[in-house]
Amino acid sequence: MKTKFALAALCAFAITPVMADEIRFTDHEERIVTLSAPAERIASIPIPMASTLIAIDGRTERLVGMNPTAKSAIVEGILGRIFPEARDIPSDITAPNFIPNVEELARVNPDLVIQWAGRGPDYVDPITNAGLDLMTIMYGTEERTREYMTMAATAMGRPERIEQIIDWRAAVEADIAARTATIPENERPTVLYLLRAQENLRASGTENNYNAWYHMLAGGRNAADDLIGGWSDISVEQIAAWDPEVIFLNSFEADLTLARILDDPILSLTSAAQSGRVYKMPLGGYRWDPPNQESPLTWMWTANLLHPDVFDYDLRAEMRDAYRVLYDHELSDADIDKILWMEMQGGMAHYDQFAAR
Amino acid sequence: MSSRALVVPGIGAGALPLGAFPLMLIGLLIAMLHAVGAGRFDVPWPRIIEILWLRALDPTGHPETMDARIVELVRLPRVLLAALSGAALAVGGAALQGVFRNPLVSPQVLGISQGGAFGGALAILLGYHGVVLLGMSFTFGLLALVLVGLLARINGRTEVLTVILAGMIVGAFFAALVSVLQFLADPNSSLPAIVYWLMGSFSTATWPRLGLAVPGMVVGLLMLWALRYRLNLLALEETEARSLGVDPDRERWLVFVAATLMTGTSVAVAGVIGWIGLVIPHAARLIVGEDHRLLIPASALLGAAYLVLVDTLARTVTAAEIPLGVLTALIGAPVFAVLLRRHFTRVGQP
Numbered sequence: 001m002k003t004k005f006a007l008a009a010l011c012a013f014a015i016t017p018v019m020a021d022e023i024r025f026t027d028h029e030e031r032i033v034t035l036s037a038p039a040e041r042i043a044s045i046p047i048p049m050a051s052t053l054i055a056i057d058g059r060t061e062r063l064v065g066m067n068p069t070a071k072s073a074i075v076e077g078i079l080g081r082i083f084p085e086a087r088d089i090p091s092d093i094t095a096p097n098f099i100p101n102v103e104e105l106a107r108v109n110p111d112l113v114i115q116w117a118g119r120g121p122d123y124v125d126p127i128t129n130a131g132l133d134l135m136t137i138m139y140g141t142e143e144r145t146r147e148y149m150t151m152a153a154t155a156m157g158r159p160e161r162i163e164q165i166i167d168w169r170a171a172v173e174a175d176i177a178a179r180t181a182t183i184p185e186n187e188r189p190t191v192l193y194l195l196r197a198q199e200n201l202r203a204s205g206t207e208n209n210y211n212a213w214y215h216m217l218a219g220g221r222n223a224a225d226d227l228i229g230g231w232s233d234i235s236v237e238q239i240a241a242w243d244p245e246v247i248f249l250n251s252f253e254a255d256l257t258l259a260r261i262l263d264d265p266i267l268s269l270t271s272a273a274q275s276g277r278v279y280k281m282p283l284g285g286y287r288w289d290p291p292n293q294e295s296p297l298t299w300m301w302t303a304n305l306l307h308p309d310v311f312d313y314d315l316r317a318e319m320r321d322a323y324r325v326l327y328d329h330e331l332s333d334a335d336i337d338k339i340l341w342m343e344m345q346g347g348m349a350h351y352d353q354f355a356a357r
Numbered sequence: 358m359s360s361r362a363l364v365v366p367g368i369g370a371g372a373l374p375l376g377a378f379p380l381m382l383i384g385l386l387i388a389m390l391h392a393v394g395a396g397r398f399d400v401p402w403p404r405i406i407e408i409l410w411l412r413a414l415d416p417t418g419h420p421e422t423m424d425a426r427i428v429e430l431v432r433l434p435r436v437l438l439a440a441l442s443g444a445a446l447a448v449g450g451a452a453l454q455g456v457f458r459n460p461l462v463s464p465q466v467l468g469i470s471q472g473g474a475f476g477g478a479l480a481i482l483l484g485y486h487g488v489v490l491l492g493m494s495f496t497f498g499l500l501a502l503v504l505v506g507l508l509a510r511i512n513g514r515t516e517v518l519t520v521i522l523a524g525m526i527v528g529a530f531f532a533a534l535v536s537v538l539q540f541l542a543d544p545n546s547s548l549p550a551i552v553y554w555l556m557g558s559f560s561t562a563t564w565p566r567l568g569l570a571v572p573g574m575v576v577g578l579l580m581l582w583a584l585r586y587r588l589n590l591l592a593l594e595e596t597e598a599r600s601l602g603v604d605p606d607r608e609r610w611l612v613f614v615a616a617t618l619m620t621g622t623s624v625a626v627a628g629v630i631g632w633i634g635l636v637i638p639h640a641a642r643l644i645v646g647e648d649h650r651l652l653i654p655a656s657a658l659l660g661a662a663y664l665v666l667v668d669t670l671a672r673t674v675t676a677a678e679i680p681l682g683v684l685t686a687l688i689g690a691p692v693f694a695v696l697l698r699r700h701f702t703r704v705g706q707p
Binding site for chain 2: 201
């Protein structure tokens with residue numbers, strides 16, 4: 001399937017903001033954000049937001065400050081190669097723990113600061129007390145992701161751009177949902193996503209979990225469904241009891257490889273390992289595990305792996321189209337191989353469908 | 358004060374000192390057997406017995422099936438590591454309380470736990486696990502102890518009070534360093550790992566890890582077992598001990614080194630598990646009395662059984678692992694409060 005995204009790519013960068021009026025919108029803490037003009041200097045404290053802002057704007061100039069963890073992800077990943085100037089964006093406006101450094105924030109003089117919602121006054125008061133304009137965002141679901149992306153685009157005066165990005169998300173979601181709707185329950189593989197695996201093993205229940213949501217969208221079931229609440233540490237014995245049919249490893253832990261599962265005496269006996277269905281989440285413009293600007297690529301990758309007989313997205317072509325629109329960048333075959341970890345997992349079950357032809 | 362000092366060398370403080378040992382031993386064995394049979398993965402008892410029997414017949418073989426691997430590679434090392442750590446932490450606490458003549462003393466007081474926690478957290482932050490984490494945790498536990506020794510040694514002598522104060526200072530310093538590491542840690546990767554490790558867990562127990570823990574803990578346990586007569590003398594007033602021909606400084610440091618060996622190793626393999634060294638010696642004192650010749654082995658048996666039971670709870674109650682430090686504190690704090698009340702009503706005013 002070709003999404004309408006590819007066509008839209010042609011005109012994306014021709015449109016410039018034309019808004020002169022005051023910008024008003026409501027953020028995730030029900031705060032009315034009012035800007036006299038599109039924000040030209042934005043500081044982002046939440047980690048995934050920095051690369052999302054770059055994608056929404058197609059350039060880095062308006063990002064004047066970000067979380068040090070976001071910066072390291074950008075500098076080490078492909079965004080650092082596409083936008084080498086991102087290396088010079090200050091990252092001392094906040095500690096990794098999201099507590100703002102007001103002096104540094106004041107120094108970069110942003111006209112909008114983005115912060116997490118719902119974490120209490122310690123996280124937002126220093127920003128508002130300094131007289132800076134604030135927008136808070138809540139993390140977690142696809143709905144919220146689209147909301148905060150829209151807020152950011154509105155603040156930047158790029159409504160046409162966000163429409164295109166959200167249309168793409170909606171189109172891919174609908175296309176996948178339509179084709180998984182008829183898959184009977186017993187043909188949906190159980191999927192275990194491990195947010196941590198190097199030392200402790202961490203998984204999540206289904207409720208309000210983004211990973212479980214797109215695994216179900218792509219025709220899977222959450223193997224860790226009986227975990228209550230959010231992320232929890234689990235034992236190898238518990239994984240053996242669940243016996244997942246597919247295991248996805250996070251892309252957060254840089255040194256984590258498939259060997260963690262395939263060489264473990266217990267985990268290597270799970271159905272997933274026995275059938276070669278163990279994969280590490282790709283690392284593109286951002287990590288593919290959590291919600292981000294590239295999420296539809298994550299869903300297509302997941303769908304192709306969970307139901308190779310149902311889905312045959314040309315992922316490499318989709319990635320090229322997406323990177324053209326999001327970052328105005330032509331992906332090389334080597335770039336794609338690296339993002340998808342072809343060298344490490346090219347030999348796993350159903351993974352050769354992603355190989356360059 | 359003299360009333361307590363007189364009790365210490367006496368033997369018959371507890372109600373049934375020697376008769377209690379077979380009971381405690383049986384209790385420990387039952388706790389361990391139950392722990393091997395319990396878990397999230399269902400392995401029926403006849404099958405467990407078969408697995409263990411087959412291994413006994415062929416000790417060099419390697420388990421091939423999932424249930425055999427779970428029993429042999431997951432549960433057995435975990436139960437043994439929990440038992441060993443429980444014994445080590447309890448005995449370390451009992452010995453330190455004797456030396457300081459203070460029932461509120463634990464390995465935390467000497468800054469050993471905090472030093473070990475800093476070493477381990479630093480290892481995780483730098484991306485190291487396994488042996489390096491172990492080594493760094495132990496090294497910094499030892500470093501904390503040496504710092505306490507340097508700080509507390511005034512005019513060639515070390516007074517108990519100065520050691521406690523120095524331990525508090527060093528402990529607070531390393532606790533602050535742990536906070537610095539948590540502040541610096543990447544919330545995406547190392548921070549959750551550090552936080553989880555600090556809360557304590559045996560979920561990563563393996564035979565190799567047990568092998569790493571055995572030397573430090575066994576040497577520490579044997580040292581304190583060998584020192585059990587001396588501990589009775591150290592529990593006397595400083596001047597009384599000297600008049601009985603003991604060099605309190607030297608003997609005290611032997612006890613500290615033994616306690617560090619055990620605490621540092623336990624922090625390294627399972628994180629910071631509090632309260633064992635505080636609660637168990639008190640419970641043991643209620644059963645066998647104050648005599649260290651009985652108190653040391655009783656603390657070992659009770660500590661082992663207690664930590665095995667708590668760890669079994671931690672890994673079986675829910676699909677998620679409950680952090681051990683949380684459970685030991687939730688159980689330990691109220692139990693300790695009750696013990697303390699009883700202790701003071703029994704001992705009365707000094």
